[in-house]
């Protein structure tokens with residue numbers, strides 16, 4: 057009896073496992089919106105891996121779309137710092153930088169308290185990269 061039960065549970069696990077694996081491997085769709093002063097915002101569609109970081113999504117977008125480019129530097133404490141988007145770079149002397157904002161699927165705009173190397177986007181979020189002043 058125990059053997060039959062063990063066999064049945066193993067069979068059930070084998071049936072369920074592939075479904076679980078494909079579900080978590082689906083790419084998560086997101087948008088990246090680039091905002092520079094009074095110019096019309098430019099929106100790009102891309103995706104991020106399941107529980108993947110924003111930096112990964114930006115790299116995916118850069119390799120798939122010639123109209124999107126970005127650079128970043130490595131901060132010793134906080135990791136990747138977004139330096140430039142499409143040739144527009146933040147500048148210490150001018151007090152300009154690329155701010156990271158997120159519009160969630162329900163329309164709320166938030167300012168993440170981590171950078172592009174730590175932020176994990178959720179499905180259908182709009183990642184807003186806003187060239188701004190501090």
Ligand code: B12
Nearest residue numbers: 131134135136137138153154155156167168169170171190
């Ligand atoms: C001032 C400041 C800024 C200024 C820096 C320029 C300036 N005014 O000198 C500005 C406004 C540009 C800024 C931006 C951001 N910041 Co800031 N910032 C700070 C703050 C308050 C002080 C840093 C400082 O001057 N330290 C003293 C100097 C001597 O040390 P330093 O190593 O040279 O400092 C440099 C780094 O801290 C770097 N820096 C600042 N912020 C960030 C964020 C990231 C992700 C990285 C990689 C580097 C970095 O800029 C500093 C000057 O060069 C800290 C909090 C704190 N009290 O430490 C948050 C802090 C470092 N920032 C933070 C965040 C989240 C951001 C943003 C991602 C916010 C956003 N949503 O847009 C952006 C960066 C976006 C990008 N382009 O990648 C977080 C980082 C947490 C984390 N684990 O990722 C902190 C810890 C605040 C918090 N939320 O708790 N920031």
